[in-house]
Amino acid sequence: MALGKDYATQQCSIARALEVVGERWTLLVVRDAIYGVRRYNDFLTHLGIPRAVLSARLKTLTEEGILEKRRYQEAPPRDEYVVTDRGIALWPALRALAVWGHEQLMDHRLRHLRHVECGTELAPNGECPSCGTSVPVADVLLMPGTGLDPDPADPVSRALLKPKRLLEPIETGQS
Amino acid sequence: MALGKDYATQQCSIARALEVVGERWTLLVVRDAIYGVRRYNDFLTHLGIPRAVLSARLKTLTEEGILEKRRYQEAPPRDEYVVTDRGIALWPALRALAVWGHEQLMDHRLRHLRHVECGTELAPNGECPSCGTSVPVADVLLMPGTGLDPDPADPVSRALLKPKRLLEPIETGQS
DNA sequence: ACGCGTTGGTTCATTCACTGAACTCTCAGT
DNA sequence: ACTGAGAGTTCAGTGAATGAACCAACGCGT
Numbered sequence: 566m567a568l569g570k571d572y573a574t575q576q577c578s579i580a581r582a583l584e585v586v587g588e589r590w591t592l593l594v595v596r597d598a599i600y601g602v603r604r605y606n607d608f609l610t611h612l613g614i615p616r617a618v619l620s621a622r623l624k625t626l627t628e629e630g631i632l633e634k635r636r637y638q639e640a641p642p643r644d645e646y647v648v649t650d651r652g653i654a655l656w657p658a659l660r661a662l663a664v665w666g667h668e669q670l671m672d673h674r675l676r677h678l679r680h681v682e683c684g685t686e687l688a689p690n691g692e693c694p695s696c697g698t699s700v701p702v703a704d705v706l707l708m709p710g711t712g713l714d715p716d717p718a719d720p721v722s723r724a725l726l727k728p729k730r731l732l733e734p735i736e737t738g739q740s
Numbered sequence: 741m742a743l744g745k746d747y748a749t750q751q752c753s754i755a756r757a758l759e760v761v762g763e764r765w766t767l768l769v770v771r772d773a774i775y776g777v778r779r780y781n782d783f784l785t786h787l788g789i790p791r792a793v794l795s796a797r798l799k800t801l802t803e804e805g806i807l808e809k810r811r812y813q814e815a816p817p818r819d820e821y822v823v824t825d826r827g828i829a830l831w832p833a834l835r836a837l838a839v840w841g842h843e844q845l846m847d848h849r850l851r852h853l854r855h856v857e858c859g860t861e862l863a864p865n866g867e868c869p870s871c872g873t874s875v876p877v878a879d880v881l882l883m884p885g886t887g888l889d890p891d892p893a894d895p896v897s898r899a900l901l902k903p904k905r906l907l908e909p910i911e912t913g914q915s
Numbered sequence: 916a917c918g919c920g921t922t923g924g925t926t927c928a929t930t931c932a933c934t935g936a937a938c939t940c941t942c943a944g945t
Numbered sequence: 946a947c948t949g950a951g952a953g954t955t956c957a958g959t960g961a962a963t964g965a966a967c968c969a970a971c972g973c974g975t
Contacts, residue, residue, distance in 0.1 A: 576850055576888055576897070579771050579834055582841030587764070589962075596754050605923050615963050620924065641971035643922065651844050657865075658836035659754055665833055666757030669826050675751055690832075690865055690874070699865070713751055722751070764933075780952050790934050795953065816942035818951070 585629050586655065590614050592662075594622050595655050598632060598648035600707065601735040602721055605646075611721035631655070648732070656702045656731075657691060664689050674710035681706045681730060705731045760804050761830065765789050767837070769797050770830050773807060773823035775882065776910040777896055780821075786896035806830070823907070831877045831906075832866060839864050849885035856881045856905060880906045 575581070586592055593612055602608055608619055623646055626632040631652040637645050660678075667674060679686050680693040681704045692699050708728045717723055720737035729735070750756070761767055768787055777783055783794055798821055801807040806827040812820050835853075842849060854861050855868040856879045867874045883903045892898055895912035904910070 575768075576892075577768075577771070578838045578841035578846055578850060580768060580841075581845050582837045583767060585841075585845065587762075587767070589762070592758060592762070593750075593752075593755060596752070606921085609923090615965095616924070617926085617964090618962060621961095641922075654840055654844060658833060658840055661833035661836045662757045663753045665829055666753035666755075666760075669829060670756050670760065671753055675753060690867075692865075717751075781950085784952095790936095791953070792935090792955085793933065796932095816940095816951075 582658075585625075586631070588622070588625075590618055591622055591626065592655075592659065594619070594626060595631060595648070595652055596659055597721070598646065598652060599656055599659070599702065599731055600721075600725065601729065601731065601733050603645040603647055603734055604737075605644075607719075607721050607735065607737055608646075610719040626652070653702050653732070660691050673712040675712055676710050676725075677708040679706040679708055679728075680704060703730065703732050707731055757833075760800075761806070763797070763800075765793055766797055766801065767830075767834065769794070769801060770806060770823070770827055771834055772896070773821065773827060774831060774834070774877065774906055775896075775900065776904065776906065776908050778820040778822055778909055779912075780819075782894075782896050782910065782912055783821075785894040801827070828877050828907070835866055848887040850887055851885050851900075852883040854881040854883055854903075855879060878905065878907050882906055 586595065590612065594608060594614075597608055597611060602611060605619070605623070608614065608623075609616060612619070614622075623632065623634075627634050627646070629651075630649055632646040633649050634644050635647050637643055677686055680696060680700050683693065683695055684706075685693050685695040687700060687705065688694050706728055707725070707730070709726050713726065714722070715726070717726075721735055724735045724737060761770065765787065769783060769789075772783055772786060777786060780794070780798070783789065783798075784791060787794070789797075798807065798809075802809050802821065804826075805824055807821040808824050809819050810822050812818055852861055855871060855875050858868065858870055859881075860868050860870040862875060862880065863869050881903055882900070882905070884901050888901065889897070890901070892901075896910055899910045899912060
């Protein structure tokens with residue numbers, strides 16, 4: 566969003582947050598990172614984002630401490646982008662947006678979130694109704710719902726057709 | 741944000757939500773509407789947003805059913821924009837963003853949220869710790885915190901220096 | 916040794932959205 | 946008739962997003 570000079574005027578933590586994650590595509594990159602996407606090409610094909618924009622977003626998200634660029638092999642040099650605690654802390658905001666988008670704008674549940682310990686579906690506030698506790702992001706199981714394309718083109722969407730834990734790296738299995 | 745054609749590709753309620761409220765300024769307009777701002781000039785001066793952009797945002801938010809345009813006097817014709825239930829439903833997402841912005845990016849609390857019934861400060865998840873229930877938006881008391889400019893230029897910021905309930909219309913007292 | 920494929924980028928022309936300033940319109944009050 | 950407030954619209958200039966093309970480092974098969 567880059568409210569730029571307006572940030573000083575705004576005196577508001579929402580404006581401050583949007584200053585960092587409010588630009589086009591940014592929250593979707595963070596969502597993917599929490600889903601377990603780590604590699605440039607996976608972000609690229611899953612989001613359908615222009616390369617130049619993806620590079621810019623990964624750069625600012627890394628600079629803001631929301632992602633961490635990490636070398637995962639030396640020859641040839643390959644980096645991956647791993648979501649940090651600061652990025653994981655965005656999960657409640659993303660979940661709230663998903664709840665709103667689903668309730669207000671859509672007709673079926675595309676994905677379900679379950680507590681990996683007990684299998685219970687999470688309440689809208691992110692807590693586990695049967696355990697009565699808030700569930701850490703790493704203990705959330707992401708399940709496919711109805712209305713998903715059964716045969717998507719990109720490998721990330723294909724991987725997400727199976728239940729998986731959040732944060733767990735996605736196996737695109739194409740190399 | 742207007743992800744445009746990408747919405748069909750995305751199959752995600754977060755993307756769908758950002759399609760509607762992800763554009764620059766949009767969430768700040770909704771925030772102001774929940775704070776009780778209703779009039780064009782108040783949005784304008786409080787946000788420091790260009791007039792053309794404000795007009796565009798009010799138009800799409802009205803079309804999406806997040807704000808409702810309402811005639812409040814006939815001569816001269818004057819309209820105000822009142823947040824609807826669909827807009828109020830964005831409150832958890834806005835609160836989550838505010839929590840993140842405050843925790844990760846700022847040093848002091850600019851505003852506090854209290855339960856109007858009992859005066860208790862709300863937990864990060866939006867519930868009242870002493871009542872143990874989730875607090876309806878209309879029962880949230882917005883309190884000024886430390887680090888706020890004590891003598892802001894615009895009338896909305898001045899009105900927000902006093903505690904007030906969310907949704908309650910802001911009295912700018914300038915007419 | 917040569918070309919091919921993969922990954923992770925950069926560059927660039929075009930299009931699109933945002934910005935700020937100026938202008939418009941309607942009406943009230945004096 | 947003049948002034949002023951509220952709620953916009955119009956428009957030229959700027960900056961960001963887009964999509965396609967290009968680049969580079971390396972691994973591998975032959």
